[in-house]
Amino acid sequence: xxxxxxxxxxxxxxxxxxxxxxxxxxxxxxxxxxxxxxxxxxxxxxxxxxxxxxxxxxxxxxxxxxxxxxxxxxxxxxxxxxxxxxxxxxxxxxxxxxxxxxxxxxxxxxxxxxxxxxxxxxxxxxxxxxxxxxxxxxxxxxxxxxxxxxxxxxxxxxxxxxxxxxxxxxxxxxxxxxxxxxxxxxxxxxxxxxxxxxxxxxxxxxxxxxxxxxxxxxxxxxxxxxxxxxxxxxxxxxxxxxxxxxxxxxxxxxxxxxxxxxxxxxxxxxxxxxxxxxxxxxxx
Amino acid sequence: xxxxxxxxxxxxxxxxxxxxxxxxxxxxxxxxxxxxxxxxxxxxxxxxxxxxxxxxxxxxxxxxxxxxxxxxxxxxxxxxxxxxxxxxxxxxxxxxxxxxxxxxxxxxxxxxxxxxxxxxxxxxxxxxxxxxxxxxxxxxxxxxxxxxxxxxxxxxxxxxxxxxxxxxxxxxxxxxxxxxxxxxxxxxxxxxxxxxxxxxxxxxxxxxxxxxxxxxxxxxxxxxxxxxxxxxxxxxxxxxxxxxxxxxxxxxxxxxxxxxxxxxxxxxxxxxxxxxxxxxxxxxxxxxxxxxxxxxxxxxx
Ligand SMILES: Nc1nc2c(ncn2[C@@H]2O[C@H](COP(=O)(O)OP(=O)(O)OP(=O)(O)O)[C@@H](O)[C@H]2O)c(=O)[nH]1
Ligand SMILES: Nc1nc2c(ncn2[C@@H]2O[C@H](COP(=O)(O)OP(=O)(O)OP(=O)(O)O)[C@@H](O)[C@H]2O)c(=O)[nH]1
Ligand SMILES: [Mg+2]
Ligand SMILES: [Mg+2]
Numbered sequence: 275x276x277x278x279x280x281x282x283x284x285x286x287x288x289x290x291x292x293x294x295x296x297x298x299x300x301x302x303x304x305x306x307x308x309x310x311x312x313x314x315x316x317x318x319x320x321x322x323x324x325x326x327x328x329x330x331x332x333x334x335x336x337x338x339x340x341x342x343x344x345x346x347x348x349x350x351x352x353x354x355x356x357x358x359x360x361x362x363x364x365x366x367x368x369x370x371x372x373x374x375x376x377x378x379x380x381x382x383x384x385x386x387x388x389x390x391x392x393x394x395x396x397x398x399x400x401x402x403x404x405x406x407x408x409x410x411x412x413x414x415x416x417x418x419x420x421x422x423x424x425x426x427x428x429x430x431x432x433x434x435x436x437x438x439x440x441x442x443x444x445x446x447x448x449x450x451x452x453x454x455x456x457x458x459x460x461x462x463x464x465x466x467x468x469x470x471x472x473x474x475x476x477x478x479x480x481x482x483x484x485x486x487x488x489x490x491x492x493x494x495x496x497x498x499x500x501x502x503x504x505x506x507x508x509x510x511x512x513x514x515x516x517x518x519x520x521x522x523x524x525x526x527x528x529x530x531x532x533x534x535x536x537x538x539x540x541x542x543x544x545x546x547x548x549x550x551x552x553x554x555x556x557x558x
Numbered sequence: 559x560x561x562x563x564x565x566x567x568x569x570x571x572x573x574x575x576x577x578x579x580x581x582x583x584x585x586x587x588x589x590x591x592x593x594x595x596x597x598x599x600x601x602x603x604x605x606x607x608x609x610x611x612x613x614x615x616x617x618x619x620x621x622x623x624x625x626x627x628x629x630x631x632x633x634x635x636x637x638x639x640x641x642x643x644x645x646x647x648x649x650x651x652x653x654x655x656x657x658x659x660x661x662x663x664x665x666x667x668x669x670x671x672x673x674x675x676x677x678x679x680x681x682x683x684x685x686x687x688x689x690x691x692x693x694x695x696x697x698x699x700x701x702x703x704x705x706x707x708x709x710x711x712x713x714x715x716x717x718x719x720x721x722x723x724x725x726x727x728x729x730x731x732x733x734x735x736x737x738x739x740x741x742x743x744x745x746x747x748x749x750x751x752x753x754x755x756x757x758x759x760x761x762x763x764x765x766x767x768x769x770x771x772x773x774x775x776x777x778x779x780x781x782x783x784x785x786x787x788x789x790x791x792x793x794x795x796x797x798x799x800x801x802x803x804x805x806x807x808x809x810x811x812x813x814x815x816x817x818x819x820x821x822x823x824x825x826x827x828x829x830x831x832x833x834x835x836x837x838x839x840x841x842x843x844x845x846x847x848x849x850x851x852x853x854x855x856x857x858x859x
Binding site: 306372402408411413457459460487491511514520539 | 666697700780
């Protein structure tokens with residue numbers, strides 16, 4: 275039996291691509307990332323063959339789907355395996371813009387690690403924002419993990435250093451260091467962050483951003499990653515914005531994996547990132 | 559894969575019009591596409607962008623270029639008018655005795671803005687006072703109390719009592735002698751039914767003169783939907799856009815204003831109590847479009 279085929283040209287797929295690009299934008303993928311991905315899909319499809327009678331829209335959607343899957347599954351990094359195999363203590367610093375959910379995510383992570391029978395110490399590295407030390411102290415107490423803190427206004431690098439010393443002296447498995455939220459454009463605060471990371475040389479640096487963020491996600495992920503190279507990101511508040519396209523912007527621009535999703539304000543609302551699940555619900 | 563540098567796209571787009579003596583359909587289509595892109599990059603709602611760009615295109619083709627203006631200036635003027643018709647008036651919070659309720663998504667900047675507004679009213683010679691109705695976020699009480707203590711602003715809160723509605727009732731009674739009463743509430747989003755319900759109850763008890771929605775300047779496509787939900791629930795009298803000291807353009811907030819037919823009152827440009835500015839539509843639009851001083855361009859006409 276003969277299967278007849280046609281060769282796709284740009285005009286065949288233009289409309290489908292445009293519609294999909296708009297859908298991506300509505301899911302909060304930054305426009306330059308959406309364009310770059312759509313462009314690559316176009317390049318791949320134009321000149322390729324399709325079976326006569328097969329649905330072009332479907333073909334385009336599938337190609338886009340796999341392109342996004344590729345972005346989201348590149349450089350997979352399993353934090354659980356890493357912690358299991360690494361020399362202890364493992365030190366993780368959390369960084370990001372103001373109010374994205376760093377402190378809450380650290381609490382969730384502490385609870386998760388504790389449930390896995392690791393010992394955990396938290397460093398109250400946000401010595402700047404009003405009430406920041408109280409906030410993390412309440413979390414630490416509720417979860418039942420040790421907190422190392424200094425006074426408000428103290429040197430964050432010193433707090434983090436102390437937490438690392440504490441962990442070494444007491445055979446603690448994991449140190450989770452909080453840092454103050456800061457704008458990627460604030461030169462002094464970014465320099466301070468570099469110092470925190472230099473002094474304590476963490477094993478991992480995790481960038482925390484929120485699902486409700488739009489195009490700016492690209493800019494800040496890029497600038498944080500440039501200042502203190504990150505190992506991965508966590509996207510919070512996906513319960514408010516289920517599509518979470520910002521995850522794609524961030525993964526694309528940093529080339530680093532998304533590790534977890536924050537899905538609510540409870541301690542158990544932390545979900546390990548699953549690229550397949552993510553792409554499925556994006557195209558739902 | 560190559561990516562554009564953020565920001566300059568509209569400026570480049572409009573350069574295309576510099577040489578053009580007459581505006582033809584092809585040039586306009588091309589320029590409008592670039593305008594579309596600039597707005598999308600600034601986080602303006604996708605549907606709103608499509609709507610606006612078809613308006614812009616229609617007007618650019620139909621309207622005569624006024625004498626003394628080149629086609630480029632003409633298109634800028636049309637774009638400006640479309641945007642100003644959305645954000646045009648800034649919400650004016652008067653200097654009189656009143657109650658203000660702060661609402662918004664988690665981490666948007668409500669508590670910080672509460673301290674900024676206190677400072678603002680203080681500087682205008684008024685006597686602000688603050689009630690902490692966030693009984694949900696750990697450390698919310700200490701955060702607000704610390705901020706108020708530093709400013710010498712009277713503060714009411716009940717540290718371990720989860721009953722936000724009762725706290726507001728007692729707090730407003732206790733602080734009665736002050737003239738501007740600001741109620742800070744916990745962060746919430748439209749899908750958290752219990753928290754939305756709590757907000758409605760607080761609103762009923764506080765009966766605020768102004769309900770201010772605090773939106774993160776970087777919020778994306780969710781802005782319209784969230785704003786609509788808050789507006790349906792308690793009504794929004796004004797918007798504060800926070801965190802505009804970074805690189806965010808604030809198009810989400812613009813979309814929220816368009817969706818709820820409200821207006822922007824202030825913008826937040828930093829973490830300290832002094833980092834609050836009155837909203838200026840022209841500056842905001844210039845920033846949104848990534849252009850220099852749009853006002854002087856328009857005024858030239
Ligand atoms: N709905 C929802 N809220 C979240 C999530 N993660 C954090 N939050 C809320 O977001 C707000 C800010 O969270 P924080 O953990 O204080 O954020 P942060 O990044 O530490 O903030 P700064 O230290 O001020 O920069 C709080 O009200 C949290 O409860 C999430 O996954 N879903
Ligand atoms: N750079 C900058 N940071 C801001 C601005 N406004 C608020 N922030 C910071 O954003 C973070 C969150 O601010 P909050 O005032 O705690 O936000 P919130 O809405 O009260 O948060 P929840 O009560 O958890 O919902 C803090 O780190 C603030 O210092 C601003 O205009 N610029
Ligand atoms: Mg924090
Ligand atoms: Mg607050």
